Structure formats: structure tokens, C-alpha cells
Amino acid sequence: MDLTTLLVKGLIILIIFVITLTIAAYSTYGERKVAAFLQDRIGPNRAGPWGLLQPLADGGKMFFKEDFIPAQASKWLFILGPCLAMLTALMSSAVIPFGDTIRFGNYAIPVQAIEINIGVLYIFGVVSLGVYGVMVGGWASNNKFSLLGAIRAASQNISYEIALGLSLIAILMMTGSLSLRAIIDEQATFFEWNIFTQPLGFVIFLTCAFAECNRTPFDLPECETELIGGYHTEYSSMKLGFYLFAEYINMFVSSAFISALYFGGFHYPFMSEISGALENSMGAIAGHNVATAIGIVMFFxxxxxxxxxxxxxxxxxxxxRYDQLMNLGWKTFIPLAILNVVITGAGLLYDFKYATWIIAITMIGMVVVSNARAPKREVVRPGVV
Amino acid sequence: MQLTNRSKQVSNKEMTLAEKMYLPAVISGLAITIGHFFRKKPTIQYPEVKKYLGPIYRGHHILKRDEQGRERCTACGLCAVACPAEAISMVAAEREKGEETLYREEKYAAVYEINMLRCIFCGLCEEACPKQAVYLRHDRMVPVFQERDEVIYGKDRLVEKMDDRYIRANNSEVNTTPTEPSLTRAAT
Known part of the structure; x- marks a missing residue:
């Protein structure tokens, strides 16, 4: 690896870092806008045009608030909590391939911070570390509610990580590689996207990703109605900001991960035709780079x-509810994911990729039958008083 | 007794398989919310866009002048008596010779003050006034104040300006009887 490659690599790492932070910051704005629109409101529109400077204003507010550490809290762990959450959140975007390669001269550099052949394992490891930020923060606060939130976070993440991993194993079996780039390249043609070969795995993975990110409907660790603020009850100022920010970064990373695993990453329909046409009209290098840029845009x-x-x-x-969460995780998703692995394996034995549709179709059939057999709900007539 | 036809009996029956899977319900819920996403928003951008509040809205106080531009108020004090928040205070004075063009009656309010922090904009002063002098105008609101000494409004801010007369215009869309028939004529 010579200096040019090193420089370009550094640049890509920096760009990915900045993009991750920007997207996380604007996710807070997006969240508020989406929430408003879904509730027939307009949302933030005062800071800058269409409220676009709102994240800056929020950040400024966070920095100027009192940074409070409770007297009984374990001070260093209390500080370490949000740092860990932030660190692990930022680390996980390193292995995601955002695009094909950029060519200049004789070099071809993949649009990815680091290409390692165990990318999926890496993400899993880092995401599992992420729960330590919540755990340590909630425990160090020396507050019953924080601790309860932390315990919930830990047990929820442990439960759903199993189903998450099992639903992924089906994909790994089909690809035969742990490298994210290899998984994406496997989905080059549209109907080989894993969403079409693994519909059930996708649903399980998506749901578990929600649980891993502590997002509603699985946001029990910070459940306001029961636990005040959950693990970040005692946090204020930018420490709280870091926790919230880490949540949005995790959301971005898991969105990227889902798109890479199930939606073909930077692939899109008629990709090879388009890139071929571009290379013919613009020359091999420029055409390839433009095609890569289109792929990156599609991925985003x-x-x-x-x-x-x-x-x-x-x-x-x-x-x-917490028991519903645990029932769903242990009694539904884990058996289904195992069944998914078995069926996929049986399908691969006969070189048939779409075997898991059997489960999906059976389930839809069961739903229809059970709906037909279920007692009709009584129609409440608008009665006469 | 049935109060509404939208009430539903709560039942604790076992969920069907479809309900246990949550997914059909989740999808129908998502469909409902995305419908709201594209709906037209009813929000009015308040300071930039103002809504017509109707001809009987009770806003900023005004001390009316009559057709010849004389102050109508005779400082009888009935508004101050009627005021439930005790926001109004006044000092009466006798009209001197040569002031007939300024005040309509022989007695007038030398000082007339309304404390806007106390005022609850109930409009009882308007109802109590026998001379149709004090009104709560429908088209203007008391501005936001930051300092306490801005709060007490004297005659300089209450008496109607001759070049900016207040007309309680009857919006054609809203059918209401004006409180005083001569009002619209008086102003023009």
C-alpha cells in the first residue's frame, strides 16, 4: 500500500465519518418532521429555511445545559457510559461497503473504510458492545429506574441478538462468506436480492434490528411511562446528547446493514447495462466512476x-409489554429463524434458492384459515338510546 | 345507557393466529399513518398568517371618540366597578371652557389606565359603559410585553386616533348584530 492509496483511504474514512455524523444529526430533524407529518402537523420550521438549522440549535442547546453528575454516581463509569455508546455506534459503519470501486490511473479503491472478510462478524461484535454503553451508564447512575432500564436493555439485546444472528445465518449459508462486499455482490441481479430469497429472514431481521436499536415498539429500556427516562434518567447536557445521538447513528448503521444484506446494497435493476453504456460513452475510467456514484446514490x-x-x-x-417482548423473541422468532435456516439448507441441497417461500406461504395460508375459522366479531349497531 | 355508538365492549378473548402474528395489524396501522403523512396540514403559520377571529373577538381596548372627534368617556367609573379583575382605574376632571371640541360631556377622564396584566378580556367594561366609550376591538390584540412598566396602558395608547378610526366591520360571512347600530356610521 503506497502513499496515494493511503491518502485516498484516509479521505474515505473521513468522509464516511462525517457522513455518519451528518446523517445522525439530520435524523433528529427528520424524526421530528416525520413525526409531525404523520400527526398532521408541520414540525420544526423556525431555525433556518424549513427548520434545516434545527440540529445545530439542538446541539447548541445541549452544550449549554448544566452537565450534572449525581453525588452518589460512580463518576468515571458515569462518563464512560455515553462515550462507549458513541464509540461503538461510530465504529460499526467502518465495514459497510457504500459503493463499488473508484478508479484512477491503475488504482481501484473500494468505497468502504476497511474491507475485511469477516465484516458481518465485526458488526455483530461492535453492536453487542453497544449495549455496554447503556448498561454501564444505567448502572453507574445509582438510580433504581436507570438500573432497571439498563437491565431491560441488556436482556432485550441478548434475547434478540440470537434471532438476529440466526436469521443472518441463512444468508451466510447462501453466500458462503462473512464479507459484506461478497454478500452484496451475490445479489447482483434483481431477483436474487435476499429480500426475494429470504422473505421470512428479512422480517425477523428487521424486527430484531428494531429491538437492537432500542427503537419503538421495543424501546422498553427508556420507557417513559414506567421508568421515567430509563437508563438516561440521570443524564443531562451533551452526555444525554451522546446517548440520543448514538441511537440515531445505530439507526443509520442498521439501515445500511439491512439495505446491504437484503436489498442488494449498491446494486439496482439494470445496473450492468447502465454501467456498460456509461463505460462505452465516457471511457472506461470515468464511466466506471460515474456508475459507482450512481450505485452510491442508490444505496443511500x-x-x-x-x-x-x-x-x-x-x-x-x-x-x-415486556412479557410480550420476551415471548415474541424467544417463542416466535428463535424457532422461526431456526426453521428458516433448516429450510434454506434443504433448498440449497437441491440448488433452489427460494425455498423459504414455503414457510412464508404456509404462514399466510394459516392466517387465512384461522381468520376464516375465527368467530365473527359482533358488529356493534348504532343502537337507539 | 348508551351515550355513543362508537363504544366497544372490552373482551379478553384469546387472540387468533393472525392477531398473534401482529403483522396484519402492523401493516394496516402503517397504512393509516402514511395516509396522514400526505394529508394537507391544518396549521396556520401564526405570526405571518393571521386568521379572522370574527366580529365579536375581544382584543385591544379602545376609548372611542364620537362623530366630531370628541372623547365619549365621562369618567363615570361604571367600567371600573364592572371589571372583575380590577384592572381599570381613572381620575375624573371637569371640562373647562374652550374644551368642548375635545370632550363630549362636562366631565371627562383626565387619566384612564388599564393594567393589561390584570385584564382578562371579559368585555364586562364594554357592556357596563353607558356612553359607548370603551370597546374591546376585534381586529387588534394587546402586544406581548417584556417589562412591567409597559403593562399599564394610559390614555395615549387607548384613545382612538382620528386618522385610524376603529370600525367594528360586520363581516358579510358572519351574521351578527352590531352592538350599537350607529357604530359603523359613527366611524366613517
Whole structure:
């Protein structure tokens, strides 16, 4: 690796870092706008045009608030909590391939901070570390509610990580690689996107991603109605800001992860035709770079859709009860994910990729049958008083 | 007794398989919310856009002048008596010779003050006034104040300006009887 490659790599890392932070900052704005629009309101519109400077104003507010550390709290752990949350959130975007390669001269540099052949494992490791930020912060606060929130976060993440991993194993079996780039390249043609080969796995993965990000309907660690503020009850100022920020970064990373695993990453329909045409008309290098740029834009479009989806679900569904959460995780998702792995394996044995549709179709059939057999709900007539 | 036809009996029956899967309900919920996403928003951008509040809105106080531009108030004090918040205070004075163009009656209010922090804009002063002198105008509100000494409004801010006369215009869309038939004529 010579100096040019090193410089470009550094530049890409810096750009990805900045993009992650910017997207996380604007997710807070987006969250408020989406919430407002879903509730027939307009949302923030005072700071700058259309309220676009709102994240800056929020950040400024966060910095100028009193940074309070409770007297009984374990001071260093209390500070470490949000730092850990932020650190792990920022680390996980390193292995996501945002695009194909950029060519200049003889170099071809992948648009990715680091290409490692265990990208999926890396993300899993870092995401599992992420719960330590919540745990340590909630525990160090020396507050019953914070501790309860932290315990909830820990047990919820442990429960859902299993289903998350199992739903992923089906994909790993099909690809035969842990590298995210390899998984994306496997989905080059439209109907081989994993959403079409793994519909059930996708639903399980998506739901578990919600639980891992502590987003509604699984935001029990910060459940206001029961736990005041959950693990960040005692936090104020930018420490609280870091926790909230880490949540949005996690949302961005999991959106990117979902798009990469199930929606073909930077691939889009007729990609090879378009890039071929571009290379013919603009020359091999420029055409390739333009095609890469289109791919990056497509990838970000998918990411933004999933960020929007996260918000859309948040402002639609109420929170689960804790026993419902645990039942769903242990009694539904884990068995289903295992079944998914088994069926996928059986399908691969006969070289048939779409085997898991059997489960999906069976489930839809069962729903229809159970609906047909269920006693009709009594229609309440507008009665005469 | 049934009060509404939208009430639903709460039942604790076992969920069907479809309900246990949550997904059908989740999808129908998402469909409902996305419908609201594209709906026209009813918000009025307040300081930039103001809504017509109707001809009987009770806003800023005004001490009316009559057709010849003389102050109508005779400092009888009935408004101060009627005021439930005790916001009004006044000092009466006798009209001197040569002041007939300024005041309509022989007695007038030398000082007339309304404490806007106390005022609750109930309009009882308007009803109590026998001379149709004090009104709460429908088209203007008392501005926001930051300092306590801005709060007490004297005659300089209450008496109607001759070049900016107040007309309680009857909006054609809203059918209401004007409180005083001569009002619209008096102002023009």
C-alpha cells in the first residue's frame, strides 16, 4: 500500500465519518418532521429555511445545559457510559461497503473504510458492545429506574441478538462468506436480492434490528411511562446528547446493514447495462466512476428509506409489554429463524434458492384459515338510546 | 345507557393466529399513518398568517371618540366597578371652557389606565359603559410585553386616533348584530 492509496483511504474514512455524523444529526430533524407529518402537523420550521438549522440549535442547546453528575454516581463509569455508546455506534459503519470501486490511473479503491472478510462478524461484535454503553451508564447512575432500564436493555439485546444472528445465518449459508462486499455482490441481479430469497429472514431481521436499536415498539429500556427516562434518567447536557445521538447513528448503521444484506446494497435493476453504456460513452475510467456514484446514490436512497421506515413505525405502533417482548423473541422468532435456516439448507441441497417461500406461504395460508375459522366479531349497531 | 355508538365492549378473548402474528395489524396501522403523512396540514403559520377571529373577538381596548372627534368617556367609573379583575382605574376632571371640541360631556377622564396584566378580556367594561366609550376591538390584540412598566396602558395608547378610526366591520360571512347600530356610521 503506497502513499496515494493511503491518502485516498484516509479521505474515505473521513468522509464516511462525517457522513455518519451528518446523517445522525439530520435524523433528529427528520424524526421530528416525520413525526409531525404523520400527526398532521408541520414540525420544526423556525431555525433556518424549513427548520434545516434545527440540529445545530439542538446541539447548541445541549452544550449549554448544566452537565450534572449525581453525588452518589460512580463518576468515571458515569462518563464512560455515553462515550462507549458513541464509540461503538461510530465504529460499526467502518465495514459497510457504500459503493463499488473508484478508479484512477491503475488504482481501484473500494468505497468502504476497511474491507475485511469477516465484516458481518465485526458488526455483530461492535453492536453487542453497544449495549455496554447503556448498561454501564444505567448502572453507574445509582438510580433504581436507570438500573432497571439498563437491565431491560441488556436482556432485550441478548434475547434478540440470537434471532438476529440466526436469521443472518441463512444468508451466510447462501453466500458462503462473512464479507459484506461478497454478500452484496451475490445479489447482483434483481431477483436474487435476499429480500426475494429470504422473505421470512428479512422480517425477523428487521424486527430484531428494531429491538437492537432500542427503537419503538421495543424501546422498553427508556420507557417513559414506567421508568421515567430509563437508563438516561440521570443524564443531562451533551452526555444525554451522546446517548440520543448514538441511537440515531445505530439507526443509520442498521439501515445500511439491512439495505446491504437484503436489498442488494449498491446494486439496482439494470445496473450492468447502465454501467456498460456509461463505460462505452465516457471511457472506461470515468464511466466506471460515474456508475459507482450512481450505485452510491442508490444505496443511500435505500438507507434513507429504511431510516424513514424506522420513524414511520415509531409513530405508528405502541410499545410492547415486556412479557410480550420476551415471548415474541424467544417463542416466535428463535424457532422461526431456526426453521428458516433448516429450510434454506434443504433448498440449497437441491440448488433452489427460494425455498423459504414455503414457510412464508404456509404462514399466510394459516392466517387465512384461522381468520376464516375465527368467530365473527359482533358488529356493534348504532343502537337507539 | 348508551351515550355513543362508537363504544366497544372490552373482551379478553384469546387472540387468533393472525392477531398473534401482529403483522396484519402492523401493516394496516402503517397504512393509516402514511395516509396522514400526505394529508394537507391544518396549521396556520401564526405570526405571518393571521386568521379572522370574527366580529365579536375581544382584543385591544379602545376609548372611542364620537362623530366630531370628541372623547365619549365621562369618567363615570361604571367600567371600573364592572371589571372583575380590577384592572381599570381613572381620575375624573371637569371640562373647562374652550374644551368642548375635545370632550363630549362636562366631565371627562383626565387619566384612564388599564393594567393589561390584570385584564382578562371579559368585555364586562364594554357592556357596563353607558356612553359607548370603551370597546374591546376585534381586529387588534394587546402586544406581548417584556417589562412591567409597559403593562399599564394610559390614555395615549387607548384613545382612538382620528386618522385610524376603529370600525367594528360586520363581516358579510358572519351574521351578527352590531352592538350599537350607529357604530359603523359613527366611524366613517
Amino acid at each position: 436512497a435505500k438507507i434513507f428509506f429504511f431510516i424513514f421506515f424506522f420513524m414511520w413505525v415509531r409513530w405508528t405502533l405502541p410499545r410492547f
